[in-house]
Amino acid sequence: MLLPVLLMASGGASIACVLYTVQGNYRPVINRIFAAMGGAVFLWSLGLAIQTAGSLPAIRFLGGRLAPVGYVTIFAFLLHYILILTEHSPFVKRPWIPILIYLPGAVLLYGLALRPLLGARRDHMVQTAFGWTTIPLSGWYTAFCCYYIVCFIIIALLLKNWGSKTASAKVRNQARLLLVSLWVCIALGTVTEVILPLLRIYTPSVAPIFSLLPVLAVSHCVRRYGFMQPAAVNPDETILDRANRTMVYQILGLFFLFGSLMNLFSQHFFYRETLLSSSFLFSGLLMLTGGLILFLGRLALNELFKELLFAVLFSLLIPFVTLRFAVYGSITIWTFFFLLLMVGLLFNKRILLITILLSAAQTQLLVYCVTPFGVVRLDSADYMVRLGLIALAGIISFYISRVYRNRLRENAGHAYRQTLIAEIAYSMISVDEKSFDEKIESLLSKCGPFVQCEWAYLALWNPQRQGDSVLP
Known part of the structure; x- marks a missing residue:
């Protein structure tokens, strides 16, 4: 294959x-x-x-x-x-x-x-x-x-x-x-x-x-x-900042490292596979992939070019991992691409998203061509792999949810700030000597909740005088 x-x-x-x-x-x-x-x-x-x-x-x-x-x-x-x-x-x-x-x-x-x-x-x-x-x-x-x-x-x-x-x-x-x-x-x-x-x-x-x-x-x-x-690329339109991108690459690397250990455990404790060299080789390649992802994530490369490298890597990994179990119809492992697809949602240019989708689609078509008919038998190893994939999906889902919630919170803060500036600017247009105190009090009442402040003090200090004065 x-x-x-x-x-x-x-x-x-x-x-x-x-x-x-x-x-x-x-x-x-x-x-x-x-x-x-x-x-x-x-x-x-x-x-x-x-x-x-x-x-x-x-x-x-x-x-x-x-x-x-x-x-x-x-x-x-x-x-x-x-x-x-x-x-x-x-x-x-x-x-x-x-x-x-x-x-x-x-x-x-x-x-x-x-x-x-x-x-x-x-x-x-x-x-x-x-x-x-x-x-x-x-x-x-x-x-x-x-x-x-x-x-x-x-x-x-x-x-x-x-x-x-x-x-x-x-x-x-x-x-x-x-x-x-x-x-x-x-x-x-x-x-x-x-x-x-x-x-x-x-x-x-x-x-x-x-x-x-x-x-x-x-x-x-x-x-x-x-x-x-x-x-x-407009920097304000990006979903991930540099810290979150690094975290995504770390999650992907750990995902493949975990997959390597899960393959070894399922094959030797449930299937009792006799082809030890094949199982160790497959797990070793998954472990090498995880290390490569962690290494690429730390390189000082252009982020868009780095996304291209990961897309090329995943276009190789999806058919490689899926066809490894084509004789069984890839009954369990084919779903792992959904985890990669979830990560692809975080990137703006959709290079990862579209590449993963097309690679998964053509891989499933080839699995059908290789094994158009077959009898599937499920055992403990399949359910263990499914539980492992569900656990990984849960971790990735919670992280993606946190990223989007933080981004929505930032966008809401920006929108509120723009509205506040517009309201204050409009109210200060008609300020005069009589309404100055009233306008300043209105300004402070609006800015207080934004900066999360309920009370303020004004400290006046004159170095030529003995005392200071504090005005609330």
Whole structure:
């Protein structure tokens, strides 16, 4: 199950990178196209994971038809994205250019995804040590290989010209980084998807993992150069301050440490599992994850970038933990993602929230594909794990409730203060010599409850005189 986990993690990480890059600003066309690229990687990786690990031929066939939706459209989106990025927007706005960009992909999508569903000749599937893979039998896959090579050549030339013609060092660095990431992605993908099958070395497709490199390169440009102009964050709109963020990371780290101990206890005291190495390895990885979360929480990094790192980490952990018990239908452990989802509610940009939701959804879909039918048997270990998850959910719920109640109390205090200032300012407009004492008394009566003070003293001290006077 390692390869499906990595495939789904790459899809979840692509969504997290898109959310980090766009930051809710979907008005620019380039942002929407980049979001579509992330969605294409997500569908591509999900389709290949289903094809690789599906237990029934019909399920594997449907996964193989979903994958082309991602790997065909991503090159069209990438070409469109690079054209806008390299300042060819007037050229792209011509009505026939989008047709020229997307029409070849639409034709290939028909041949690779739709025709087999309509009864055309299907590709042959073989089982390898890492899962199932397809051996293309039609010329449509050859046409796709020619298509992606042509797209890559055009994209490489556009990026090279963009970097060479500019006087800005930032633009040159961005162009160089994107070009190198694309070169590496295409080179690795060509080796695994084209050259190895020609040598009759068949392995499941891993190209979505390589396609994550350009997405990560764009996210790095956002963090380093303010690339694509992400929406500015208003500090007054944040739910968590620095102290509460640190506390959230500590709770998450302790959550996985507790999960590691709970797994060891349930497996060896209830299941009496004979595969000690497997159980210890799984608990060790959970413990390592908890330590990594505690370590990342203490690093002096940008909080939004730190949120991206946690989103990528959770996109790997959710399928890893859930598929560990896929043979049992993940009857108990699948609910653990709700605890992560509750924590995601505390973050403003919803990078964690959306990534966790999509990762959990695709993981459950893959669990169905791996174990579509099964007999479930509950015992003491399941109930112990459920009680442990309920306890963790209660701790997280009380903490989240405290954070929101404190935030609501702060907002109510700010609103009351603004109203008080407005009332005092309005009442002082008409002050004169006769009404001065009355206005001051009204001012003090209004300010007293706000500062929680019932009585005040005025102390007058004259250093040239012997005594002091105190006036209530």
